[in-house]
Amino acid sequence: MKCRVCRGPAVIDLPRHNANFCGDHLVELCRRQVAKAISDFSMIASGEKVLVAVSGGKDSLALWDLLLDLGYDADGLYLGLGIGDYSPQSHAYALEFATRRGATLVVVDLPGDLGFDVPTAAAATGRVPCSACGLSKRHLFDQAARDGGYDVLATGHNLDDEAAVLLGNTLTWNTEYLGRQVPVLPERHGFARKVKPLVRLAERETAAYCVVRGIDYIVDECPMAAGNRHLQYKASLNAIEARSPGTKAAFYHGFLDRGVEYFRPGIASESDEGLNRCERCGSATTSEVCAFCVLVERSAAHAPVAVAPPRRRRR
């Protein structure tokens, strides 16, 4: 196979582009796609300060690398989730990348700084681990961006992530989530704008980018995510993609072009109506105490829980 651009030996075939690329031109493709997403959706303005949520995985490290190479002022934020051996390993990858690039990594550690971990929080609140993790991440990412004076919070959600979430939201006709599934959420309630610059890149492309760029990342899956519904949706979409390359991109970007507008009006979660300030942390909430502060309180009162794959409820 030859590279579509230079006719040199290809290192990867990308059926959705009906093309093969050498390492250099794969990197160029990734940079171009990220720059286009940033431009098309007005994600980051010149001179803005960006905080990249990094997990030590391929997507977030590829994103950080790409933003730095595109000239953005981007620091990283690593959140230690207290998930057995997985968290220190993923932290090490994030730290190694930051050191190699001479970039700033902000670290927040749930057990050390807040006194709880994700396995315990899940048990204490009756949430599945991915839900307890997501709630903690959203709150602490917002807080870190606000405290650090960042204009933009960038996450490594890629095309596959967004297509899988869209499939899940469509299967359940969750119209509120459908209306919110856009690659930019504007700044509000004192929180930074949230952007997803990888929405034009598939995760096979971000993984290949890391290999070509020599970026080491944690390959093993989070032990708490094994078998979750999101992974099932991805597997289903990949089975379709194998037969019809380009389906995932057409599904998600077609939704952004022609579908999301029908779900945008009157999104309850973007309205300020009925919002209070959490009496403990000051975050916007519809209750007196926000969900994150409730999670912290219940986790503190719960016995520590060891890491185990999530148990699924039978329906």
Add this chain to the structure above:
Amino acid sequence: MKVLLRNPRRELEIAGPVRVHALLDRLELHRESVLVIRDGTLVPGDALLDDADLVEIRPVISGGCA
């Protein structure tokens, strides 16, 4: 050749020569879900793998939904 698979981590011994896409078919893996890395270098679907190669089949699907 030695073939390293992940999640769960395991190692297989597979006779070569074999092309990457044929190896993935034999292992019932979708090309969209993995990268194939030979001796540390990414290889495309038509690459011919030999007995002496050390091959990693690296999954690319990550599962965080938040």
